[in-house]
Amino acid sequence: MNDPSSTSRNSQPPRHRWHIRLFVIAVTIVAVVQSIPSATNADQSEGPLGKAMDLAGLWQRPWSMFAPEPRRTTSWLSADLIASDNRRVEWWSPQWAYVQPAEKFIRFRHLNYYSRFQTPVNPLVVESLADHLRRTEPLNSDVPITPADIRTVTVFLNSKKLLMPDDGTLPNRDETYWMVSNQTLGSQSYKQ
Amino acid sequence: MIRSPSILQRLKRHCDWFLFESCDPRVASLLRMVYGSLLFIYVLVWMFDGRLWFSDEGILNPSAAESIAGGYRKSVFFFFDAPLFVQICLSLMMLQCILLILGCWSRFQMACIFFWLVSFQHRNLMILDSEDIVFRVFAFLMIFIPLDHRWSLARRITGRQSDATSQQTWALRLIQIQVAVIYLSSAWCKLQGETWHDGTAMFFVSRLDDYFGRFWMPDLFEIAWLVRFLTWGVVLVEIMIPLAVWFRFSWVYAIAVGLLLHLGIEYSMNLFLFQWIMMAGLLSFIRLPAGAEVEQRHVIETESMTLD
Numbered sequence: 001m002n003d004p005s006s007t008s009r010n011s012q013p014p015r016h017r018w019h020i021r022l023f024v025i026a027v028t029i030v031a032v033v034q035s036i037p038s039a040t041n042a043d044q045s046e047g048p049l050g051k052a053m054d055l056a057g058l059w060q061r062p063w064s065m066f067a068p069e070p071r072r073t074t075s076w077l078s079a080d081l082i083a084s085d086n087r088r089v090e091w092w093s094p095q096w097a098y099v100q101p102a103e104k105f106i107r108f109r110h111l112n113y114y115s116r117f118q119t120p121v122n123p124l125v126v127e128s129l130a131d132h133l134r135r136t137e138p139l140n141s142d143v144p145i146t147p148a149d150i151r152t153v154t155v156f157l158n159s160k161k162l163l164m165p166d167d168g169t170l171p172n173r174d175e176t177y178w179m180v181s182n183q184t185l186g187s188q189s190y191k192q
Numbered sequence: 193m194i195r196s197p198s199i200l201q202r203l204k205r206h207c208d209w210f211l212f213e214s215c216d217p218r219v220a221s222l223l224r225m226v227y228g229s230l231l232f233i234y235v236l237v238w239m240f241d242g243r244l245w246f247s248d249e250g251i252l253n254p255s256a257a258e259s260i261a262g263g264y265r266k267s268v269f270f271f272f273d274a275p276l277f278v279q280i281c282l283s284l285m286m287l288q289c290i291l292l293i294l295g296c297w298s299r300f301q302m303a304c305i306f307f308w309l310v311s312f313q314h315r316n317l318m319i320l321d322s323e324d325i326v327f328r329v330f331a332f333l334m335i336f337i338p339l340d341h342r343w344s345l346a347r348r349i350t351g352r353q354s355d356a357t358s359q360q361t362w363a364l365r366l367i368q369i370q371v372a373v374i375y376l377s378s379a380w381c382k383l384q385g386e387t388w389h390d391g392t393a394m395f396f397v398s399r400l401d402d403y404f405g406r407f408w409m410p411d412l413f414e415i416a417w418l419v420r421f422l423t424w425g426v427v428l429v430e431i432m433i434p435l436a437v438w439f440r441f442s443w444v445y446a447i448a449v450g451l452l453l454h455l456g457i458e459y460s461m462n463l464f465l466f467q468w469i470m471m472a473g474l475l476s477f478i479r480l481p482a483g484a485e486v487e488q489r490h491v492i493e494t495e496s497m498t499l500d
Contacts, residue, residue, distance in 0.1 A: 017208070024365065028366070032373055035376075035377035058328075059325075060329060061325070063377040064378070065381075067378065067381035067384065068388070070396040071400065108464040109241060109245060110241075111402060112318070112319045112320065124256035124260070125256050128253045162396065170392065170395050173411055173414075
């Protein structure tokens, strides 16, 4: 660092400076404590510090960018919207691998939203998505159907997981094997 | 007889120099404009889908939003989330963002922006990632910085000169500390993973076809030695930057390496504004050459010290 000996005079009142010093120390400690990765940090908002920071809007978490392990699964959502007379509307979330970079930039929040479903989500989130699809998808569909006709919305999580060769080599893109799976996230029924 | 200062006094002296005598308020103004410009894009993208993400007619109803936010994360949009209200608030936030870029009562704008960021982010945690935390925390810290010191339209119109000095710019240090914490935490998290140890992590990152593959690049991620080099290189850089960036002899190299890292990720991955807000964070470490104004102030301070 620079040599602090070449200093100028202190014009701030000493009391004011002490407040600032304490504030800087407090903010630094809070930032460090919240950013420390540990086995028990799954929900750091549980502790008193976490709750206080949540309330203040100053929460942060360990900065685990692609850590501790990059995920090996890519997922997308789909949904079946079924009317009382069995007419059916299908919905698919975007296949991001085929979306242009400019569109990905503009729709980045969509990308984030659908990615969140790769980890377990609150059932209320799935219900809310189902409600939203019921309100909007019949209007976008070629099937002559109205939102009021929809009786059931079932949301699925579709995933493909990267499989590594047993010999530990890194496969090139064309020789990569994926295991595709599908699971039901939730089903929401609506009365007439 | 002259007594040498105690360790405590020397520590206090260094601390005072670090906080009150070494931060350049011009850097704060530069940071204000860069941050404001990034936030402009950030809010603009929110505005395209404000109704979808934040309103009661959107994809996440208020009860689900409150449920995933937990009991302590509050938002004004838990109570008022009609689409029109959301759009008005986003428009107001955009206006304040423009005023921030122009340097019009920037600390007030920043306090309001912090409020908006907290409210909108808590309303829909499903669409967030790390960059949102950086934007929010920076907004809070920048409230304490004299942002309108230079390049300020309000100062130009009113004709009032800024009297901010390094003494009022101490919160710039908090931004620098936050940036250093991010890099160190990221490296620490990576060191807990097996693939970051065996050098294959970047291979798996390259196969995330939702985020990876922004622009064309040859498929180099099957070459084992190169993947190991990149994997370990990322961890090394994330450890090196927060250590080297503080020193006069190494800060330029640390920032240059950091910029290379972020521009490389920006080229290859779709991570919205994360790389840019981190580069803005690195900007807080730059040391601008002393301008005529600073030299003049230094002369005045030196003279007053002599007189004292």
